[in-house]
Amino acid sequence: MNYQACVCNLCGTGCGQFLKTDGTRVLGVAPIVSHPVSKGKLCVRGWHANELLNTNERITTPLIREDGRLREASLDEAVSLVVRRLGECNGAADEIGLLASARSSNEDGFALRRLAREVFKTHLLGVGAEAGHRNSMDSLSHAFGYPGAVGDLTRIDKADYILIVGTDIARQNPIIGGNLHAAQRRGARLVSLSSSRTQMAKLSTKHFQQKPGTKALVLNALAKALHALRTVNHARHADIDRLAGYTQYVNALRTISSVALENASGIRYEEIEEEAQILDAARSVVILFPSGISGLDKRTIEAICNLAVLTDRMDDPQSALIPVAGISNLQGSFDMGLSGEAGHSVFGSLADPDSPLRALFVVDHDDGIIRNRERIAALELVVYCGAFRNAFMDLADVVFPLTAYNESDGTYTCADRRVQLTRKNTDTPGAGLPGWRVYQAIAEQAGYTWGWRDAAEVFLAITDAIPAYHDLTHHRLAKGFGIHWDITAFPAAGQMKFHEVQIDYPKSPTCEEFPFALMVGKGRHFWHQNNLMRKTLIPRREYDQTLLLYPQGYVEICPEDAQKLKVKDKWLVHLTSSTGTSMKIAVKVSPDVQPGTAYIPYFIKNMISDFLIRYDNAFSAGEESIIPVRIEEK
Amino acid sequence: MTHSQHHSEACRDTGRCPIVTFPEVVNIDEIKDEAPEVKTFYLSFLNPEVVPYFRIKSGQFIMCTVFGAGEFAVSLPPSPEHDRLHITVRSVGKVTDALHALRPGDKLGLRGPFGNGFPFETIKGKNIVYVAGGIGLIPLRSSIVHALQHRQDFGRIILLYGARSAGDLLYQTDIEEWKKVDGFESFITIDRPESGWQGQVGYVPNLIEKAKVPVEDTVAFVCGPPVMFNAVIAQLLKRGMSEDDIISTLERQMKCGIGKCQHCAIGRTLVCTDGPVYTYHQIKTLGEVI
Amino acid sequence: MYLLTTQDINDLARELQKTHAVYGPQVNAQTGQVFFDLLAESELPDLDAAIPSMPVKEILFPQMERILKYSYDAQAQRVTLEKQYGEKPKVLFGLRPCDLAGIQCLDRFFLGQEFVDDVYLAHRRQSLLITNTCTRPWDQCFCVCTHTGPAADEGFDLDLTRLDDGYLVQVGSEKGQALADAHGWKTAEHRRLAEKAAVVDRCVERFPDQAKDNKAWISRAMNRITTGFVKHEIWEYIGQQCFECGACSFVCPSCSCFNIEDVTLCGDSCERLRTRDSCSFSGYTRMAGDHNPRAPVEDRRNKRFFCKLSYTQSKKYLRPGCVGCGRCQLVCPGDIGLPNVVQYIRRETTE
Numbered sequence A: 001m002n003y004q005a006c007v008c009n010l011c012g013t014g015c016g017q018f019l020k021t022d023g024t025r026v027l028g029v030a031p032i033v034s035h036p037v038s039k040g041k042l043c044v045r046g047w048h049a050n051e052l053l054n055t056n057e058r059i060t061t062p063l064i065r066e067d068g069r070l071r072e073a074s075l076d077e078a079v080s081l082v083v084r085r086l087g088e089c090n091g092a093a094d095e096i097g098l099l100a101s102a103r104s105s106n107e108d109g110f111a112l113r114r115l116a117r118e119v120f121k122t123h124l125l126g127v128g129a130e131a132g133h134r135n136s137m138d139s140l141s142h143a144f145g146y147p148g149a150v151g152d153l154t155r156i157d158k159a160d161y162i163l164i165v166g167t168d169i170a171r172q173n174p175i176i177g178g179n180l181h182a183a184q185r186r187g188a189r190l191v192s193l194s195s196s197r198t199q200m201a202k203l204s205t206k207h208f209q210q211k212p213g214t215k216a217l218v219l220n221a222l223a224k225a226l227h228a229l230r231t232v233n234h235a236r237h238a239d240i241d242r243l244a245g246y247t248q249y250v251n252a253l254r255t256i257s258s259v260a261l262e263n264a265s266g267i268r269y270e271e272i273e274e275e276a277q278i279l280d281a282a283r284s285v286v287i288l289f290p291s292g293i294s295g296l297d298k299r300t301i302e303a304i305c306n307l308a309v310l311t312d313r314m315d316d317p318q319s320a321l322i323p324v325a326g327i328s329n330l331q332g333s334f335d336m337g338l339s340g341e342a343g344h345s346v347f348g349s350l351a352d353p354d355s356p357l358r359a360l361f362v363v364d365h366d367d368g369i370i371r372n373r374e375r376i377a378a379l380e381l382v383v384y385c386g387a388f389r390n391a392f393m394d395l396a397d398v399v400f401p402l403t404a405y406n407e408s409d410g411t412y413t414c415a416d417r418r419v420q421l422t423r424k425n426t427d428t429p430g431a432g433l434p435g436w437r438v439y440q441a442i443a444e445q446a447g448y449t450w451g452w453r454d455a456a457e458v459f460l461a462i463t464d465a466i467p468a469y470h471d472l473t474h475h476r477l478a479k480g481f482g483i484h485w486d487i488t489a490f491p492a493a494g495q496m497k498f499h500e501v502q503i504d505y506p507k508s509p510t511c512e513e514f515p516f517a518l519m520v521g522k523g524r525h526f527w528h529q530n531n532l533m534r535k536t537l538i539p540r541r542e543y544d545q546t547l548l549l550y551p552q553g554y555v556e557i558c559p560e561d562a563q564k565l566k567v568k569d570k571w572l573v574h575l576t577s578s579t580g581t582s583m584k585i586a587v588k589v590s591p592d593v594q595p596g597t598a599y600i601p602y603f604i605k606n607m608i609s610d611f612l613i614r615y616d617n618a619f620s621a622g623e624e625s626i627i628p629v630r631i632e633e634k
Numbered sequence B: 001m002t003h004s005q006h007h008s009e010a011c012r013d014t015g016r017c018p019i020v021t022f023p024e025v026v027n028i029d030e031i032k033d034e035a036p037e038v039k040t041f042y043l044s045f046l047n048p049e050v051v052p053y054f055r056i057k058s059g060q061f062i063m064c065t066v067f068g069a070g071e072f073a074v075s076l077p078p079s080p081e082h083d084r085l086h087i088t089v090r091s092v093g094k095v096t097d098a099l100h101a102l103r104p105g106d107k108l109g110l111r112g113p114f115g116n117g118f119p120f121e122t123i124k125g126k127n128i129v130y131v132a133g134g135i136g137l138i139p140l141r142s143s144i145v146h147a148l149q150h151r152q153d154f155g156r157i158i159l160l161y162g163a164r165s166a167g168d169l170l171y172q173t174d175i176e177e178w179k180k181v182d183g184f185e186s187f188i189t190i191d192r193p194e195s196g197w198q199g200q201v202g203y204v205p206n207l208i209e210k211a212k213v214p215v216e217d218t219v220a221f222v223c224g225p226p227v228m229f230n231a232v233i234a235q236l237l238k239r240g241m242s243e244d245d246i247i248s249t250l251e252r253q254m255k256c257g258i259g260k261c262q263h264c265a266i267g268r269t270l271v272c273t274d275g276p277v278y279t280y281h282q283i284k285t286l287g288e289v290i
Numbered sequence C: 001m002y003l004l005t006t007q008d009i010n011d012l013a014r015e016l017q018k019t020h021a022v023y024g025p026q027v028n029a030q031t032g033q034v035f036f037d038l039l040a041e042s043e044l045p046d047l048d049a050a051i052p053s054m055p056v057k058e059i060l061f062p063q064m065e066r067i068l069k070y071s072y073d074a075q076a077q078r079v080t081l082e083k084q085y086g087e088k089p090k091v092l093f094g095l096r097p098c099d100l101a102g103i104q105c106l107d108r109f110f111l112g113q114e115f116v117d118d119v120y121l122a123h124r125r126q127s128l129l130i131t132n133t134c135t136r137p138w139d140q141c142f143c144v145c146t147h148t149g150p151a152a153d154e155g156f157d158l159d160l161t162r163l164d165d166g167y168l169v170q171v172g173s174e175k176g177q178a179l180a181d182a183h184g185w186k187t188a189e190h191r192r193l194a195e196k197a198a199v200v201d202r203c204v205e206r207f208p209d210q211a212k213d214n215k216a217w218i219s220r221a222m223n224r225i226t227t228g229f230v231k232h233e234i235w236e237y238i239g240q241q242c243f244e245c246g247a248c249s250f251v252c253p254s255c256s257c258f259n260i261e262d263v264t265l266c267g268d269s270c271e272r273l274r275t276r277d278s279c280s281f282s283g284y285t286r287m288a289g290d291h292n293p294r295a296p297v298e299d300r301r302n303k304r305f306f307c308k309l310s311y312t313q314s315k316k317y318l319r320p321g322c323v324g325c326g327r328c329q330l331v332c333p334g335d336i337g338l339p340n341v342v343q344y345i346r347r348e349t350t351e
């Protein structure tokens, strides 16, 4: 049998995937029919994992920079060099930073964290997409007592009522999107809240197309309407009104004015009241929202958590509240403690030219565009660990080859806390090693003995150190399709709380001079700026074909606005932002965006470097970020 | 290796014997700068055994491998008779750029010839009007030369050709040769006036009037960019030409050239095997393809 | 017509393994999923296994295949080319009848048009097809609607049917006859045919209860599709549900689209990769300057269904392109596997 079961590592859904392999090369892909979430389906990325895993753009040996060029080196040589050079830096004084990967296995992540704290003694640790996910985790912890999804993804299959906030999940996590579509067909009410008419919105029972920046307001209005109904009906079973924060929350909700709501969001309160009736009648409620790189802002997530608590349905066995991660092990890397600590941000250190940072240790960097490039280039030492060649190598002084996800044993924790095991099924080309081996080798050279012989032993250390993983082992995980980590490991689990809310009516930052609200997000195949997909054949072609039509990228506007501007599809326009940055870009006329708004997928290169870079919060505010712009015919 | 060994085992006894799957190696004998970004490559087969099998019809194309870069479809400009094997290519992307970077002596892979080709025997006795814009002359060259080689079999032979500037005109020495053939009428134009240019200025469709293009007993071969194509068709139809007598070629992404990969499918037709030559009537029924 | 014991069948499989690459149904222990894959030396085909989850075309037309390898020495201006698709003779042992029909479609498409596809031919030429009559349907099956099962009627070399006391072996080709002659198998009495018919009948009877996932009265939909009588809104609704994953084409026994790309390996050596492709992808036919003949996704979806269900296309396969395996329905994240599309179209017709 050439088919080996594993877990797709290309997004946070964690689909069950077979790889057809002869042990040295991956020849094909098949879906796992009995997987409880993916149920025999894969998306375009999962189906083409074989192309990625066959790329020749692999790092196959340790490399050391000498006279400006990277040369091959032995593992010992590279390890010694790293230990010696990092030994000269003071980690405790924030001189060493680590950038972890949200695609690495839990074993790798755990070992990396240990390397940072125990060997390098640094607190400067972070994962690429952490900001958004940390917001989600903080909000969930506050509301439900633990940093992770409430319920799990299989509940989509039975729930009465499903609310999707923000994301075009049909594009970002298509297999979850497929399950949602199936739920809608079996009769569940599927409601989308998003400012553009996404494919998911089109497949929903109801789409609330709010003005950008007002998701939190709309969610709070829905909570108000629901609360009003509940008060009248006296229908509830938990003591919602005794939960911490209840009074403040309800009082704040009461202040929502329907006129102001409609002005700000474009949505009528009556419409929301009707929706509340249906929500009220639902026995089980599933709420999904995007988390990670294009996640939601804190206030929106808090509004979601509050609404979830208020529905009084979260303890139903078919209810769930899930932060849907775009990257495979975002949840796991958070669990492993890789997403830094308050007051110690590796990103902050990089952005601050006066920070004490001297050295940077990077694993599998995902962005096609490297921010703070000059700062990184000026560091004394940059170490890069990865399976695939990457632009970051140009900045690295030492490079370690890692295994791809199917070339070593490892566990991955997907969006709904499901921990799944992938076993090695194919040899690594060259001298690639699992991350934990590289980190252990460095620790050993520096005088620390960790003593792990295989990934299962690393996992044992994880179960000792991380309470939520206490009852898991590779042996247990090898059967079936993963196990959700244990929420009861968190003492506060089950104690619900409301977030404090503030009602305000975001005014569009647009003005006469900059009349368009520009939103930044993802395009169809433009996953994580598409670094990995660029190493495939078919997904890359799919990615490129949009650029064939719009070689300079595109900004999406609605037909009415196009008419007003007197521009047609593919015409070049000048886009000028209120801070003065500008770019030339083609227009894409599409009925999917609202009048007065414009949409750019953020994969377009010069958009980030020339245009967005000044809007730091455009990244952190995710889908809710709005930039006032002017569009002029060229 | 003999020809029959590594050439398609499946070659059917159709008189033609194209190279189907395993590319034959050709040498680049000479490279000529044709226009900015357009070069002509003169080729010869390394394996002489292939030569007698490699019989082409005008309007056909080959699949050309640039080693290390990939394979692309390219028209065959040489006449089926007494002409040098060559291709003329504009660099537009990955593979064609790689081709342009090669030197004489470099090798290419070649499969083909593929495609239906232009009508020849069936249009004998008629007038032929060739209308070309820019690199649209490349696929027409073969037919022009072939027709001129059989000048006596045809009525009027008219070439209407235009390019952006004088420098963009292809096959200039050829055109001078063709002009020497008795009764060959040529009208060449460039978009804007420029110093040193004594010929016509303006767009190709305007030449139709000027050349007093006949419509009775006439076929028109039209190749060029969509804007020009549409304008020319409109004029020809207005003059009363039948949609079946207007002939053109379509270009699509091609991967196999033999009707298997389906990349070149438009509706029910496959451009690589049913085409690339179509009458305007056929093109019209395919939907919006130009 | 012969009667063989299970032991005989196993012996045949083992013997063929000496000279052939033998492929057959196998169950993945971890997941219970069935694959039709290369049998290791000690393995035997599992003739009771369910319909394989992936189509058997994987063996003849793999998801990814190297068809050419070359290296170019730019300095010396020299090239060396190596054909990659020469293949060991194969036995497909225990094919389900629908998968056999899929192979027949591919044969007619790859071998029967103006050109012959050498790569496919190399796989196919020396292969021996041994079919296995289905004694029961599975949830996804609808071969009774597409006339491709539960028993095969032609195109096999040998055909096996499990009877109460052994396997009935029918011969469908000279190659098959040669095998029978060489082994001196025990001939079966005529009444065995009636026993086989009873097996098939029993299987067909189980369809209403067992094969519940898909019911597709192909012929009615074919008429609508060929004549273009399907309303635009139906195509649009179908198109909206497409997540453009390509799965439907990858798992369909009769889908044949592919892509070709030259990929550089380390050093100067380069491989020409042929990978499966799907008309549902928007980049599939796209060229510069918006020359995309099938831009809207609903048109692309429509292309696949046209390909499977129109009379025009069926002429190429000498039968409808859908062989009733139900796989596309299983793998589609939307709800637009072919059987369901047929339902949509039929529902519209009856409304």
Ligand SMILES: Cc1cc2nc3c(=O)[nH]c(=O)nc-3n(C[C@H](O)[C@H](O)[C@H](O)COP(=O)(O)OP(=O)(O)OC[C@H]3O[C@@H](n4cnc5c(N)ncnc54)[C@H](O)[C@@H]3O)c2cc1C
Pocket: A548, B061, B070, B071, B072, B073, B074, B075, B076, B088, B089, B090, B091, B092, B093, B094, B095, B096, B097, B138, B139, B250, B251, B252, B253, B254, B276, C286, C287, C288, C289
């Ligand atoms: C029957 C036929 C005959 C042709 N004859 C000639 C010829 O005589 N001379 C010549 O210069 N070119 C010709 N072409 C076009 C040529 O095949 C493409 O320019 C070439 O494939 C581009 O490959 P590339 O890798 O360089 O470009 P890519 O990097 O693949 O793409 C560059 C650009 O070219 C477009 N493109 C890709 N493939 C094609 C294609 N098949 N047709 C049109 N555009 C394409 C792409 O969409 C893109 O915008 C012909 C095409 C066909 C189908």
Ligand code: SF4
Pocket: A008, A009, A010, A011, A012, A013, A014, A015, A038, A041, A042, A043, A044, A045, A046, A047, A173, A174, A175, A176
């Ligand atoms: S949805 Fe995510 S996990 Fe599933 S196949 Fe696609 S990339 Fe892989």
Ligand code: SF4
Pocket: C248, C251, C252, C253, C254, C308, C321, C322, C323, C324, C325, C326, C327, C328, C329, C337, C338, C339
């Ligand atoms: S169209 Fe679907 S059901 Fe029909 S043969 Fe193909 S995969 Fe099977």
Ligand code: SF4
Pocket: C241, C242, C243, C244, C245, C246, C247, C248, C249, C280, C328, C331, C332, C333, C334, C336, C337
């Ligand atoms: S399987 Fe479904 S979603 Fe995927 S390409 Fe086919 S029709 Fe579209």
Ligand code: FES
Pocket: B253, B254, B255, B256, B257, B258, B259, B260, B261, B262, B263, B264, B265, B270, B271, B272, B273
């Ligand atoms: S190029 Fe492959 S079918 Fe036409």
